[in-house]
Amino acid sequence: MKTLNAMAAVAGSACFGLWSVHVAAQAYPSKPIRVVIGFTAGSNSDSLARPMARKLSEAIGQQVIIDNRPGASGNIAMELVARAAPDGYTIFSGPGSSITTNPHMQEKMAIDVMRDLVPVAPMGQFSAVLVVHPSMPVKTVAELVALAKKKPGVISFGSPGHGTGFHLGTELFRVRSGIQITHVPYASNSPMLADMIGGRIDMMIFSIIVMAPHVKAGKLRALATTGKTRSEVMPELPTVAEAGVRDYEYTGFHGLFAPAGTPREVLDRLNGVIVKVLATPEMREYYATQNVEVLLMNPAEFAAKVKRDHDSWGKLIRDAGLKTAN
Incomplete structure (x- = not known):
């Protein structure tokens, strides 16, 4: 009982x-x-x-x-x-x-x-934009890839930190395009953007909203956006995949x-x-x-x-x- x-x-x-x-x-x-x-x-x-x-x-x-x-x-x-x-x-x-x-x-x-x-x-969810410094002798993704293959490890790219989405989005670009580029991680956005605009780093994949004013002012050159479809903010740009890098898509959420x-x-x-x-x-x-x-x-x-x-x-x-x- x-x-x-x-x-x-x-x-x-x-x-x-x-x-x-x-x-x-x-x-x-x-x-x-x-x-x-x-x-x-x-x-x-x-x-x-x-x-x-x-x-x-x-x-x-x-x-x-x-x-x-x-x-x-x-x-x-x-x-x-x-x-x-x-x-x-x-x-x-x-x-x-x-x-x-x-x-x-x-x-x-x-x-x-x-x-x-x-x-x-x-x-x-959001996509990003691939930009280079205007001093870089490239105007398309294909030209960037060709230059990187000609000079492996010479081109540098910035990111707001090791393992961040923008870092990995660029690593995915590196892998899909078969190139070797050098990562320069930063602790915060401000010094990274200052170095990008100042030409101390060559390229990066970063926020479209942040980069758009600098592109418009001629301080940076945009080559492509990273999403599956074109960005409404920069519709004139092709996606990275459209520009020739097969199977590439980077979107964060x-x-x-x-x-x-x-x-x-x-x-x-x-x-x-x-x-x-x-x-x-x-x-x-x-x-x-x-x-x-x-x-x-x-x-x-x-x-x-x-x-x-x-x-x-x-x-x-x-x-x-x-x-x-x-």
């Missing part, structure tokens, strides 16, 4: 636990949500998350607080979120590279991002992630509201000014995309023999 009573108590406790989770999910959100960004105020991640957070707050009737925790390519923010309560009130917002490439590029990470974080919703163990009902509720917010003409138009195309996916679809990107970037990093950054 005691055994039966104990079993009944355990079963009842389990049922109560499930019922409590269900009730909490139905009431969600009942307090402010914190969006943790792994980069500084004014960064691409920040400029995409803030307007979304304002609209999300209006939609759910709760405050959505932005918390910038920059450092370690997003790792500091991701660790904070991974260790937070899995209740939907603390979420990570950042570029896909933090999730899909950091684990391959960095030997020592405090968390397993693919295990300890779960995808909530993408925000948007920004997305939202929650701690592992967050109830499915909470993830679905949060995803549904975010999708509605991003689908509005106002958000689509704003993201377009940032060269970002809104992505609308449910959690399962987004998780599948994250897994594909994680695996494909991992293969590139291994095949290219890129060193890890501790």
Whole structure:
């Protein structure tokens, strides 16, 4: 009898636990949500998350607080979120590279991002632009590739850091075009852009929005964009693939992630509201000014995309023999 009573108590406790989770999910959100960004105020991640957070707050009737925790390519923010309560009130917002490439590029990470974080919703995807300094004797991608093959290792390219999306997008260009170029990583954008404009580095793949004014002013020369289709910001430019580098496409994404163990009902509720917010003409138009195309996916679809990107970037990093950054 005691055994039966104990079993009944355990079963009842389990049922109560499930019922409590269900009730909490139905009431969600009942307090402010914190969006943790792994980069500084004014960064691409920040400029995409803030307007979304304002609209999300209006939609759910709760405050959505932005918390910038920059450092370690997003790792500091991701660790904070991974260790937070899995209740939907603390979420990570950042570029896909933090999730899909950091684990391959960095030997020592405090968390397993693919295990300890779960995808909530993408925000948007973006392409980049391939630029060279005007002193470079090339005006097309084909000419750049020919020059690089003639002078292996001589041409330099800059990036905002080892293992960042723009670094790997350029490494993919190097592999697909069969050339050897020298990587010059920077700790931040400002000195990198100063050296690019000053001609101290030869080429780079970087944000279209950032580069467009410099191209227009004649300080840089744009050769191609990196997406599957032409950019609305620079429609006169061919894609890298159109310019002759077969099977090349580099697009990054920004997305939202929650701690592992967050109830499915909470993830679905949060995803549904975010999708509605991003689908509005106002958000689509704003993201377009940032060269970002809104992505609308449910959690399962987004998780599948994250897994594909994680695996494909991992293969590139291994095949290219890129060193890890501790």
